Amino acid sequence: MRHAWLAASLSLASATLFAQASDALYARFTAITGWELRGYSFDPGIDTKDVSQWNLPFVVVAPLGRSLSVDLTTRYAVGQIETYSGRSATLASFTDTQVRFLYTLRRDRLVATAAFNLPTGTHALSTRQFQVAAAVGSSYLSFPVAGYGTAFGVTSGLAYAARAGTWNVGWSGSLRYLGSYQPFANDTLLYRPGVEWRLRAGADRLIGPASRLLLGLTVSTFSTDVYSGSSALLGGWYRPGTRYITDLAFVRVVGRSSVSLALWNYYRRAGVTDTGTNPDTKENVFNGEFRVTYRVTSRLQFEPMVAYRQWNPSDYCGGRLRSGGLLARAALTDRLSATLGGRYDTGWILARGNGFATLEGYGGSVFLRYER
Amino acid sequence: MRPRTLGLLLAGLSLACAAGPQPAALAPADLAALAEQVAQHPDDPVLSLRLAKAYYATGRFVGARRAVAVAVAANPANREAQVYLGLSYEGLAYYDSARAVYNQLLASQVDGRTRWLLSGRLAILTRVELQRAAREAIAGESLLARTSPDPNTVAVMPFRYVGSDTTYRPLERGLAALVVTDLSHVRRLRLVERARVQLLLDELKLAEMGRVDPATGARSGRLVGAAEVVEGQFATGPHDQVRLDATVVRAADAQVAAAGSNADELRALFDIEKAVVLELLDKLGISLTPGERVAISERPTRDLAAFLLYSRGLEAEDRGDFAAAAQAFQQAAQRDPAFREASEQAATNEGAQTMLQAPATDLAVAAGGGGPSAPIGGAPAPGTLLSAVNGAVPTGASTLQAVATTSTSVDAVASSVGAPTIAIALPPAAPNLLCEVKCDGPAFTPLIGTVIIIIKRP
Numbered sequence: 001m002r003h004a005w006l007a008a009s010l011s012l013a014s015a016t017l018f019a020q021a022s023d024a025l026y027a028r029f030t031a032i033t034g035w036e037l038r039g040y041s042f043d044p045g046i047d048t049k050d051v052s053q054w055n056l057p058f059v060v061v062a063p064l065g066r067s068l069s070v071d072l073t074t075r076y077a078v079g080q081i082e083t084y085s086g087r088s089a090t091l092a093s094f095t096d097t098q099v100r101f102l103y104t105l106r107r108d109r110l111v112a113t114a115a116f117n118l119p120t121g122t123h124a125l126s127t128r129q130f131q132v133a134a135a136v137g138s139s140y141l142s143f144p145v146a147g148y149g150t151a152f153g154v155t156s157g158l159a160y161a162a163r164a165g166t167w168n169v170g171w172s173g174s175l176r177y178l179g180s181y182q183p184f185a186n187d188t189l190l191y192r193p194g195v196e197w198r199l200r201a202g203a204d205r206l207i208g209p210a211s212r213l214l215l216g217l218t219v220s221t222f223s224t225d226v227y228s229g230s231s232a233l234l235g236g237w238y239r240p241g242t243r244y245i246t247d248l249a250f251v252r253v254v255g256r257s258s259v260s261l262a263l264w265n266y267y268r269r270a271g272v273t274d275t276g277t278n279p280d281t282k283e284n285v286f287n288g289e290f291r292v293t294y295r296v297t298s299r300l301q302f303e304p305m306v307a308y309r310q311w312n313p314s315d316y317c318g319g320r321l322r323s324g325g326l327l328a329r330a331a332l333t334d335r336l337s338a339t340l341g342g343r344y345d346t347g348w349i350l351a352r353g354n355g356f357a358t359l360e361g362y363g364g365s366v367f368l369r370y371e372r
Numbered sequence: 373m374r375p376r377t378l379g380l381l382l383a384g385l386s387l388a389c390a391a392g393p394q395p396a397a398l399a400p401a402d403l404a405a406l407a408e409q410v411a412q413h414p415d416d417p418v419l420s421l422r423l424a425k426a427y428y429a430t431g432r433f434v435g436a437r438r439a440v441a442v443a444v445a446a447n448p449a450n451r452e453a454q455v456y457l458g459l460s461y462e463g464l465a466y467y468d469s470a471r472a473v474y475n476q477l478l479a480s481q482v483d484g485r486t487r488w489l490l491s492g493r494l495a496i497l498t499r500v501e502l503q504r505a506a507r508e509a510i511a512g513e514s515l516l517a518r519t520s521p522d523p524n525t526v527a528v529m530p531f532r533y534v535g536s537d538t539t540y541r542p543l544e545r546g547l548a549a550l551v552v553t554d555l556s557h558v559r560r561l562r563l564v565e566r567a568r569v570q571l572l573l574d575e576l577k578l579a580e581m582g583r584v585d586p587a588t589g590a591r592s593g594r595l596v597g598a599a600e601v602v603e604g605q606f607a608t609g610p611h612d613q614v615r616l617d618a619t620v621v622r623a624a625d626a627q628v629a630a631a632g633s634n635a636d637e638l639r640a641l642f643d644i645e646k647a648v649v650l651e652l653l654d655k656l657g658i659s660l661t662p663g664e665r666v667a668i669s670e671r672p673t674r675d676l677a678a679f680l681l682y683s684r685g686l687e688a689e690d691r692g693d694f695a696a697a698a699q700a701f702q703q704a705a706q707r708d709p710a711f712r713e714a715s716e717q718a719a720t721n722e723g724a725q726t727m728l729q730a731p732a733t734d735l736a737v738a739a740g741g742g743g744p745s746a747p748i749g750g751a752p753a754p755g756t757l758l759s760a761v762n763g764a765v766p767t768g769a770s771t772l773q774a775v776a777t778t779s780t781s782v783d784a785v786a787s788s789v790g791a792p793t794i795a796i797a798l799p800p801a802a803p804n805l806l807c808e809v810k811c812d813g814p815a816f817t818p819l820i821g822t823v824i825i826i827i828k829r830p
Contacts, residue, residue: 025758027405032772059769073768098767108418108757113765159760170760200763204756206737218763367772 023107026069032059034339034367036144042349044084045357051135053079053143055095057367067104072097074120077145079132091132093122096149113157117178121149124185139266139285140311140319140349141361150193151179157198167205174198189230194223194239211252218245241269241281257294263287284312303327305343314352321347321361339367403430410439417446417453424456428733433463451477451486451739458493459732467501477739486738492694492723493735499692502568506575509595521623527564527598528552529589530573531616532605539680540608545570545690546683547616547645550672551602554649557667558658564596570690572596593623600629602652612638618648620656630655641679642671673714678707682714685721694725 039052055077063069074097082088100115125133125148136143157174180192202216221242247264263286270282291305307323325343332338345361403426410416410423424440427433437460443453458473471494478490528551530544549566556563572595576588593601604618615635619628632651634644646669653660660668673679685700701718705711727735762770 023409025761030773032769057768057772059772061769061773071767071769071773073772075768098769100765100767100769102761111757111761113761115765115767155765157761157765159757159764161757161760168756170756170763172760172764174764198764200760202756202759202763204759214759216759216763 023067023104024063024065024069025102025104025111026061026071027063028061029063029372030059030061031370032061032367033057034365036363036365036367038143038361038363040141040345040359040361042357042359046349046351046355047083047085048081048135048357049084050082051080051132051141053077053136053145055145064101069102069104070099071102072099074098075145077148079136079143079145079148081132081135087128087131089128089131091122091125091129091148093148094120095145095147096121109161111159113155113159113174115155115157117150117153117155119149119151119179119181121147123149123151123181123183125183126185130184139268139283140309140313140321151181153178159200164203167203170200170202172200187230190228192226192228194225196220196222207250211250214247214249214251216245216247218247219243236274238274239272241271243268257292260289260291260293262289262291280314282314283318286310286312299331301329303329309347311349316350316352318351319347319349321345321359323361325363335371337369337371339365339369341365403427415442415446417443417450420446421450421453421456424453424460425733428456428459428463431463433460436460437464449480451480451482452736455733455736455739459736462497462732467497467504471497471501482739486735488719488723489727489735489738490723491720492725492727493732495694495720495724496727498567499571502565502571503575505568506572506595509572510575513595521594521597521599522562523599524560525562525564525598525600526555526620527569527593527596527601527623528555528566529569529592529601529603531603531618533607534605535608537608540606542680542683542687543606543641544683545686546679547606549683549686550642550645551618551649553672554646554668555602555653557664558653558660559664560658564598566686567690568596574690589621590623590626593621599623600656604648608638614638614641614644616644616648618652620652639676641676673704673708673711675708675711678704678711678714681707682711682717685714685717689717689721694721694728697721698725 033056035054035056037052037054039050041050042048055075057073057075059071059073061069061071075095076093077095078090078092080088080090097118097120098115099118100113103112103114104110105112122129133148135141137146153176155174155176157172159170159172161168161170163169174197176196176198178193178196180190182189183191198218198220200216200218202214204212204214207213219242222240224237224239226237244267245264246267247262249260249262251258251260265287266283266285268281268283270277270279272278287307287309289305289307291303293301293303295301304326305324307321307325309319309321309323310317311319323343323345325341327339327341329339330337341364343361343363345363346359347361348356348358350356406419406423406426410419413419420439420442424436424443427436427439437457440453440456440460443450444457447453454473454477458470458477461467461470461473474490474494474497478487478494482490528548531547531551533541533544545566548569552563552566555561569592572592573588576592576595589601589603593599599622601621601623602618603621604616606614606616608614613635614637615633617633618631620630621627622629630652632648632655634647634651636644649668650660650665673682681700681704685697685704688694688697688700698718698721701714701721704714705718708714
């Protein structure tokens with residue numbers, strides 16, 4: 001109910017203000033919804049048999065006056081896990097709602113952001129539900145909804161872009177505060193996440209008239225998370241390792257098509273607990289993706305892709321995934337478009353001390369996008 | 373459809389395509405919002421150029437020209453804006469103005485690629501202009517008959533090949549080009565471009581369904597504004613013999629004013645042609661200065677095979693097949709690297725072919741030295757800022773906007789309007805906080821991951 005009210009309010013506000021001239025980052029009202037499924041099946045090498053999740057996203061993007069725009073996202077997600085030992089669990093809930101305001105201080109150059117995390121999701125989980133939350137939180141498997149709920153949070157940010165010769169460069173930074181919450185339904189444990197800093201530098205340029213190169217580096221670092229207040233568990237603290245995400249993309253237009261190669265690498269340093277550094281928390285995920293976008297008509301395009309992913313937890317290779325998929329985008333009307341996608345993954349996972357399993361992944365999605 | 377007709381249509385089509393929606397077209401609402409922005413900041417060159425591009429993409433050339441004029445006035449050295457000015461002129465069929473803009477750009481310090489594309493664009497523009505001029509001349513022929521042409525203006529018709537070996541047929545155009553070049557060294561004469569004459573002949577044939585007119589030379593001369601017309605024929609015979617005959621016909625009354633001929637072995641073709649030209653000039657009573665005589669005696673190449681390839685290039689160029697023309701000119705230049713005309717024509721036709729295949733706005737991209745990412749005035753591309761924003765404060769909206777976008781990576785590369793974002797799925801921006809330590813997926817789910825490891829049990 002709260003979601004519906006919020007979305008309706010934003011829609012109304014945007015409808016009123018949309019016609020005004022705007023320097024806002026988002027100049028158009030956009031609404032996106034759909035259905036998204038992702039799942040993996042494992043062979044009996046590990047206890048987990050299937051993990052899947054589907055979600056219904058609700059996204060509204062709108063300009064609010066001349067310099068301000070806003071986007072709102074929430075989802076209803078259902079995650080399921082089934083094990084070879086016969087246990088199963090389901091976690092079905094709305095997720096937290098993210099509302100982000102973007103204020104243009106200088107058109108094309110400087111934008112300030114204020115994002116709020118509204119705790120509309122489920123944060124207090126049972127032990128069984130936690131199994132689902134843990135499974136979908138995997139960096140390796142990358143489910144669309146990695147977390148269901150936390151606490152009220154605020155993130156402030158500033159982004160700046162400029163020309164540097166033939167390059168466009170952008171810098172941005174943000175600071176996130178997230179309130180305390182109780183992660184378990186059957187325990188009074190209080191979790192107080194530390195403040196997160198995030199810095200991003202990106203650059204892009206044309207290479208010739210038909211190619212574009214994009215580079216990016218994102219670093220996020222954290223202060224200390226504190227756990228306290230449990231009658232059953234001892235408190236403690238944990239300082240997550242700094243994350244580094246480097247990304248590179250190259251896109252080239254070839255006639256009516258384009259080909260793109262996108263690579264990213266996610267590296268997380270080992271975190272530190274009150275008993276010392278935990279080397280198992282170090283991980284690296286490398287992902288490479290090659291796509292061809294073929295425009296069949298002005299209203300329809302196909303986008304086949306192949307991808308490769310490698311996961312290195314701690315100091316060993318913990319999994320490899322090879323994926324293939326197809327996306328179709330269709331403009332149904334001038335305002336309404338649809339995106340239909342499917343993918344298949346095959347690979348394996350090795351969790352030291354927990355076994356090795358081959359896996360098959362699948363995914364499907366349909367999104368509807370309305371623009372005005 | 374005859375190849376020549378097809379060529380002309382293609383050339384025309386290329387300009388029509390230039391007028392079409394090349395950059396990603398803005399939605400009407402965005403266009404209206406942008407126009408409103410420009411109305412509020414009428415002197416803002418960045419906004420004006422953005423609006424000009426959007427107007428150009430939607431075929432609104434009047435608006436595009438008006439908007440881009442603000443950008444050019446603010447910074448006359450902005451080459452991207454200049455190109456859009458030229459493209460807008462083309463869209464409005466103001467070809468002279470477009471040509472002037474492109475020539476001005478060529479005269480400035482542009483890089484090699486821009487120069488190459490500009491040459492190609494001008495080549496296409498020239499074809500369309502000449503074609504239009506030919507049609508207008510034919511349509512207004514009755515008026516032209518009462519107008520006296522400049523007495524020193526000379527047009528050269530393609531030489532007719534009357535032999536049986538079709539290998540030599542391309543020399544019809546090659547020899548005409550050679551004669552035009554030689555006569556252009558005579559200071560008192562003004563030569564009509566060979567392409568103008570050829571396009572007129574093509575139009576005449578179109579208009580008359582291929583009917584042969586005995587006075588075609590004189591008539592063609594009048595139509596291109598020439599007082600005198602050089603026409604002729606050549607034939608190859610046994611033992612590699614070649615004979616060249618030429619006449620100068622007065623356009624006013626179709627009377628022959630001079631005639632010349634020469635014959636020799638094929639390998640002496642250039643000598644034959646020079647001898648005929650000198651004979652014609654002599655019979656016309658034109659005294660040459662020593663400098664003019666030396667200039668006429670110069671040969672573009674010593675390699676007859678290279679010249680034959682060059683002639684094939686002209687033939688392809690005349691039918692609008694820039695790719696084949698470029699290939700033939702290249703082969704000619706490869707055979708004789710000193711054959712300057714061949715290498716120049718190869719570059720021009722390559723540029724024309726590129727401009728035919730690629731969006732006209734590629735020229736703006738090249739001229740701007742960064743195109744989409746270099747709108748004007750040092751402002752970065754809108755997508756760069758959006759990427760920075762999403763990198764620092766990612767939300768589900770930013771992810772889904774990228775996935776369910778209606779724009780594509782094609783637009784993202786080729787467009788400078790809108791806010792291009794390339795849909796790259798980065799790792800989850802908001803990881804599961806409780807899984808910071810040991811939630812590495814299903815392999816660990818038998819444990820209650822995080823809590824067991826972070827928080828020691830009593």
